[in-house]
Amino acid sequence: xxxxxxxxxxxxxxxxxxxxxxxxxxxxxxxxxxxxxxxxxxxxxxxxxxxxxxxxxxxxxxxxxxxxxxxxxxxxxxxxxxxxxxxxxxxxxxxxxxxxxxxxxxxxxxxxxxxxxxxxxxxxxxxxxxxxxxxxxxxxxxxxxxxxxxxxxxxxxxxxxxxxxxxxxxxxxxxxxxxxxxxxxxxxxxxxxxxxxxxxxxxxxxxxxxxxxxxxxxxxxxxxxxxxxxxxxxxxxxxxxxxxxxxxxxxxxxxxxxxxxxxxxxxxxxxxx
Amino acid sequence: xxxxxxxxxxxxxxxxxxxxxxxxxxxxxxxxxxxxxxxxxxxxxxxxxxxxxxxxxxxxxxxxxxxxxxxxxxxxxxxxxxxxxxxxxxxxxxxxxxxxxxxxxxxxxxxxxxxxxxxxxxxxxxxxxxxxxxxxxxxxxxxxxxxxxxxxxxxxxxxxxxxxxxxxxxxxxxxxxxxxxxxxxxxxxxxxxxxxxxxxxxxxxxxxxxxxxxxxxxxxxxxxxxxxxxxxxxxxxxxxxxxxxxxxxxxxxxxxxxxxxxxxxxxxxxxxxxxxxxxxxxxxxxxxxxxxxxxxxx
Numbered sequence: 001x002x003x004x005x006x007x008x009x010x011x012x013x014x015x016x017x018x019x020x021x022x023x024x025x026x027x028x029x030x031x032x033x034x035x036x037x038x039x040x041x042x043x044x045x046x047x048x049x050x051x052x053x054x055x056x057x058x059x060x061x062x063x064x065x066x067x068x069x070x071x072x073x074x075x076x077x078x079x080x081x082x083x084x085x086x087x088x089x090x091x092x093x094x095x096x097x098x099x100x101x102x103x104x105x106x107x108x109x110x111x112x113x114x115x116x117x118x119x120x121x122x123x124x125x126x127x128x129x130x131x132x133x134x135x136x137x138x139x140x141x142x143x144x145x146x147x148x149x150x151x152x153x154x155x156x157x158x159x160x161x162x163x164x165x166x167x168x169x170x171x172x173x174x175x176x177x178x179x180x181x182x183x184x185x186x187x188x189x190x191x192x193x194x195x196x197x198x199x200x201x202x203x204x205x206x207x208x209x210x211x212x213x214x215x216x217x218x219x220x221x222x223x224x225x226x227x228x229x230x231x232x233x234x235x236x237x238x239x240x241x242x243x244x245x246x247x248x249x250x251x252x253x254x255x256x257x258x259x260x261x262x263x264x265x266x267x268x269x270x271x272x273x
Numbered sequence: 274x275x276x277x278x279x280x281x282x283x284x285x286x287x288x289x290x291x292x293x294x295x296x297x298x299x300x301x302x303x304x305x306x307x308x309x310x311x312x313x314x315x316x317x318x319x320x321x322x323x324x325x326x327x328x329x330x331x332x333x334x335x336x337x338x339x340x341x342x343x344x345x346x347x348x349x350x351x352x353x354x355x356x357x358x359x360x361x362x363x364x365x366x367x368x369x370x371x372x373x374x375x376x377x378x379x380x381x382x383x384x385x386x387x388x389x390x391x392x393x394x395x396x397x398x399x400x401x402x403x404x405x406x407x408x409x410x411x412x413x414x415x416x417x418x419x420x421x422x423x424x425x426x427x428x429x430x431x432x433x434x435x436x437x438x439x440x441x442x443x444x445x446x447x448x449x450x451x452x453x454x455x456x457x458x459x460x461x462x463x464x465x466x467x468x469x470x471x472x473x474x475x476x477x478x479x480x481x482x483x484x485x486x487x488x489x490x491x492x493x494x495x496x497x498x499x500x501x502x503x504x505x506x507x508x509x510x511x512x513x514x515x516x517x518x519x520x521x522x523x524x525x526x527x528x529x530x531x532x533x534x535x536x537x538x539x540x541x542x543x544x545x546x547x548x549x550x551x552x553x554x555x556x557x558x559x560x561x562x563x564x565x566x567x568x569x570x571x
Contacts, residue, residue: 008377012389015374019396019450022407025417029410038415082285092282101289103560107500109508109552111525112545115532116296119542122313123299139292142285172277200400203510207532217402224402224515228410236403243398251391 023240030233037228047234057219057235064199064216067130071137072194078138079145079194080187084175086146087153105143113140114207121208128210136208137198144197145190152186153179185254192250297549304542305335315538339543349527349544353551356524359438359513360506363445367502368495370446371453375494376487378454379461386462393458397451404448405515412440412516436518444512445502452501460494461487493566500559508548524548 030048034041051057082102089095105113117136121128160182164174180187202217209215223229306315317334343349378389396404411417412434419431434440464487472482510525517523524544532541 005380007373008380011373011377012381015370015377016392018370018447019392022404022411022447023396023399025410026403026407037410038413038417038420078285078288081281082289085282085285089278089282094286098282098286098289100560101293103563104556105293107504107552107556107559109505109510109525109548111508111510111528112300112549115528115541115545116300117292119299119303119538120292120296135292139288142288146285171275196398200402202402203529217400220400220402220406221511224406224409228406228413232406236400236406239403240399244395247391247395247398251387255387 026233027237027240030230030237032230032233035230037230037233047230048238051231051234051238054231056214057216057231060214060216060219063130063213067133067137067205067215068195068198071134071198072141072191074134075138075142075194076145076187076191079142079190080149080183082142082146083148083150083153084179087150102143102146105140106147108140110201110203111207114204117204118207128208129212130209132208132210133205133213133215136204137194137201140204141194141197144193145187148190148193149183149186152183156182300542300545302335303539304339304546305337306539307334307338308537308539313538314536339539340547342540343543343547348522349524352522352524352527353547355522356507356509357551359441359445359521359523360503360509363442363449363506364499364503366442367446367449367453368499371450371498372457372495374450375454375457375461378458379464390458393451393454401448402511405444405512408440408444408447408516409435412443435516436520438517438521440516440518441513441521441523444516445506445509448512449502449506453498456497456501457491457494460491464490493562496562497559497566500555500562504552504555504559507552 029037029040031043031045032040033044033046082098085092086099086102114136117132117139118128121132121135126132161174161178164178165171169177200217201215202221205215206218206221209218220232220235224232303315306317308314309316317331374393378386378393381389409416413419414431414433414435416435418434419428422428423431434443468486468490469482472486473479477485508525509523510529513521513523513526514529517526525548528541528544528548531537531544
């Protein structure tokens with residue numbers, strides 16, 4: 001029921017103002033000339049220049065991107081397998097434990113996950129560095145991928161898969177040529193989610209990164225602890241810009257796909273009649 | 274069982290066993306150990322080369338001393354209670370802020386809904402750390418909020434908001450708001466509107482129709498949203514350490530400092546185990562609601 005009442009309009013306006021004003025302030029003040037972040041002293045792009053010249057930030061960004069790419073890719077494979085097992089796998093030994101291990105990391109405090117993984121790496125004698133961050137990120141983000149993919153697997157018609165199997169496909173072929181294309185949007189969404197979670201993570205990375213590897217959130221955190229700084233504002237603006245473009249593009253693509261799908265269905269109906 | 278099926282189940286299973294379950298065993302074991310000046314900084318360490326007597330000796334050295342220590346020091350009690358209180362207050366605040374937004378979204382014109390939805394999700398994709406950081410500039414003594422309030426003449430002296438629990442509430446509500454809005458929106462959007470029309474035909478006022486019909490029907494969304502805010506808020510580290518300062522005590526921060534500053538791994542592990550025990554009940558309840566919602570959808 002569409003109701004354009006004052007209450008709804010006010011709720012939405014205030015709500016979105018609360019969500020967006022802090023970020024807008026951050027973006028505006030990243031163009032501030034002064035080092036004193038809260039005093040406006042004229043327009044300048046000088047902090048972007050200093051950021052680009054800062055070797056430590058660039059290195060941290062490169063480490064973060066590599067970790068995010070590798071961990072989200074492994075997490076997508078493992079998470080999709082886990083989702084398939086949970087939704088289509090039927091009964092097997094230890095199924096309850098398995099689903100528990102999928103859901104628990106979603107709500108586990110990061111300090112516990114980080115501490116437990118660090119203690120594991122130390123007790124098996126694995127040197128801390130990029131590899132350990134990748135292992136840690138893969139572990140928690142595969143659970144997010146698995147939840148996203150399994151919600152898609154639950155919702156689609158199973159008979160298509162069964163038809164493929166009846167027509168002589170091996171289970172792997174049926175998965176590859178029938179199931180995978182159907183769940184592809186969820187798999188991509190899962191990968192993006194895993195990638196973002198990895199880019200964003202401070203706590204788990206702080207525990208599992210050794211002195212040899214510094215990720216961008218670790219670097220940001222250590223400079224933010226000393227107070228607000230214009231370089232961080234500039235960096236935040238860049239990150240907010242990338243995310244905004246990404247999210248808007250994704251929503252346009254999915255909207256176009258939806259329209260296309262509806263058109264196809266209408267066409268198919270017309271031919272059937 | 275075919276080899277393919279075995280590998281399909283086995284690989285993710287093994288991964289989670291090794292990197293999720295086994296580490297908890299290790300935390301538990303270290304929480305029973307004692308701190309020493311060595312690498313790694315706890316004793317005893319298990320040495321399998323000594324065989325059975327070695328294992329027996331190892332087990333004899335484990336004790337619950339760290340847990341006794343936690344119960345005796347008031348700091349830890351205060352930290353656990355204060356985390357629970359902060360998480361609870363923030364969850365209720367997030368519900369009060371999030372429900373009207375979700376309601377407004379569900380009542381907006383259908384062609385607007387995807388855009389509104391995108392606007393709620395967008396902050397979630399932006400860095401968590403940056404969203405917390407944005408509030409430092411707003412809430413600090415010489416920050417934008419104080420400047421604004423002084424400019425309009427509402428206050429003469431700047432308010433001390435930074436480094437108080439209020440700043441932590443603001444931070445948690447702000448960063449976790451999408452988790453509250455989305456499940457509530459999902460239930461409100463699915464609601465059968467004819468129920469409301471029927472209520473109004475029968476002479477119900479809009480407000481009482483809301484309390485009798487809409488609110489109870491959105492219960493599953495409210496419960497899911499509250500769990501999604503409450504559970505991670507208890508163990509939160511970034512928000513209390515950036516916005517709460519020394520004025521707020523939260524268990525996530527205590528654990529971090531115990532580990533990184535005091536280098537007391539056994540006590541940090543014991544803190545983690547107790548935090549886990551506190552979280553087990555809400556986590557199990559959450560999983561039950563999640564399964565129930567999924568069954569209702571199917």
